[in-house]
Amino acid sequence: MAKTKAGVLGATGSVGQRFILLLANHPDFELVKLGASSRSAGKKYKDACNWKQTDIIPEYVENLVVVECKSEFFQDCDIVFSGLDADYAGIIEQEFADNGLGVISNAKNHRQDPEVPLVVPIINPEHLALVENKIVKAKEQGTNKGFIVCISNCSTAGLVAPLKPLVEKFGPLKYLITTTMQAVSGAGFSPGVGSMDILDNVIPYIGGEEEKMEWETKKILGSISADGLTIENIPESELKVSASCNRVAVIDGHTECVSFSFKSEEKPSVDEVKQCLKDYQCEATQLGVTSAPKQTIHVLDQNDRPQPRLDRNRDAGYAVSVGRVRKDTVLDFKMVVLSHNTIIGAAGSGILIAEILRAKKLI
Numbered sequence: 001m002a003k004t005k006a007g008v009l010g011a012t013g014s015v016g017q018r019f020i021l022l023l024a025n026h027p028d029f030e031l032v033k034l035g036a037s038s039r040s041a042g043k044k045y046k047d048a049c050n051w052k053q054t055d056i057i058p059e060y061v062e063n064l065v066v067v068e069c070k071s072e073f074f075q076d077c078d079i080v081f082s083g084l085d086a087d088y089a090g091i092i093e094q095e096f097a098d099n100g101l102g103v104i105s106n107a108k109n110h111r112q113d114p115e116v117p118l119v120v121p122i123i124n125p126e127h128l129a130l131v132e133n134k135i136v137k138a139k140e141q142g143t144n145k146g147f148i149v150c151i152s153n154c155s156t157a158g159l160v161a162p163l164k165p166l167v168e169k170f171g172p173l174k175y176l177i178t179t180t181m182q183a184v185s186g187a188g189f190s191p192g193v194g195s196m197d198i199l200d201n202v203i204p205y206i207g208g209e210e211e212k213m214e215w216e217t218k219k220i221l222g223s224i225s226a227d228g229l230t231i232e233n234i235p236e237s238e239l240k241v242s243a244s245c246n247r248v249a250v251i252d253g254h255t256e257c258v259s260f261s262f263k264s265e266e267k268p269s270v271d272e273v274k275q276c277l278k279d280y281q282c283e284a285t286q287l288g289v290t291s292a293p294k295q296t297i298h299v300l301d302q303n304d305r306p307q308p309r310l311d312r313n314r315d316a317g318y319a320v321s322v323g324r325v326r327k328d329t330v331l332d333f334k335m336v337v338l339s340h341n342t343i344i345g346a347a348g349s350g351i352l353i354a355e356i357l358r359a360k361k362l363i
Ligand SMILES: NC(=O)C1=CN([C@@H]2O[C@H](COP(=O)(O)OP(=O)(O)OC[C@H]3O[C@@H](n4cnc5c(N)ncnc54)[C@H](OP(=O)(O)O)[C@@H]3O)[C@@H](O)[C@H]2O)C=CC1
Pocket: 009, 010, 011, 012, 013, 014, 015, 016, 035, 036, 037, 038, 039, 040, 041, 048, 069, 082, 083, 084, 085, 086, 088, 089, 106, 107, 108, 152, 153, 154, 185, 186, 187, 188, 189, 190, 191, 341, 342, 345, 346
């Protein structure tokens, strides 16, 4: 099968750079277009971008010339990944979709649109049926085949990963409380978090993050409407979610302490919870797509794991690690979850979604 031609919007940023690394030597995708602001447009990528990854900049992008984020420059792309600054992403991504392009976005702007799936590909790829339905309809009626898929907030991705298999096996949740310890890469590069603010310190506030975690969880765990065109969130009255978000001096990897209760009076044991997480295999793995994790959720038995520096790269950052699963004295259970915020929490999820769409011949 020929490679799928891809573009990246916001290519110079934290998420954009991660997209470029993940697309380097990718067997399914060929990166053909890079977009960023007018400050960067017209420059070679190596000159436009302040490269901050620990892997060196891939040679193949160094001399690609950055263009402005206008759909007319991206018409040769089969799929466009967006790591755009959220101040501009909403309008730009809509313009791309209105002009026939498929956009997989990391930005928050379209996440609440009911017709836009909010996807953590190791958890709710079934919500991509909305895109499939749109493409089928566009083919039948000769209408615009453009679409937007949103990737969730990075902390939300880690939170929902172990919860979905538990809900599938033991029924709905009633209460969910999470306290996060989030890496600095999550704050992006411009301006990012200053070293005087974060070294020797913890910042107990990340603007808008708690609200996003609280509502996004209900959309990701929600269901597809009967007409197959929208997502119906879990109603507020059915599930109470409380998030407290903190920034810590870690480069990559968001850690979360999570407590939860099931709705049912019949509770599983700690061993049953752990086994359920170990047994879970995501659809991407079943489809055998390129970046699918071998093990979706790693359940670690050591008392002092997961840790970001030691565990964030499990399955190349596409898997989630869970440890310290135990009974909670207030809710039913508590555990610690770790996920790589720019891989499964951002760019990696984008790549995995595109691999699933490609495997289903939707792009
Ligand atoms: N970092 C993370 O872990 C996560 C980030 N996200 C989301 O992903 C998006 C990108 O985040 P991040 O990479 O951290 O941000 P950065 O600030 O590092 O990068 C922003 C990118 O947007 C581009 N840009 C800025 N203004 C414009 C404009 N007017 N027109 C076109 N392009 C523009 C920048 O280009 P230039 O260099 O030319 O200014 C740059 O490429 C955000 O919406 C963020 O909320 C989501 C999940 C996780």
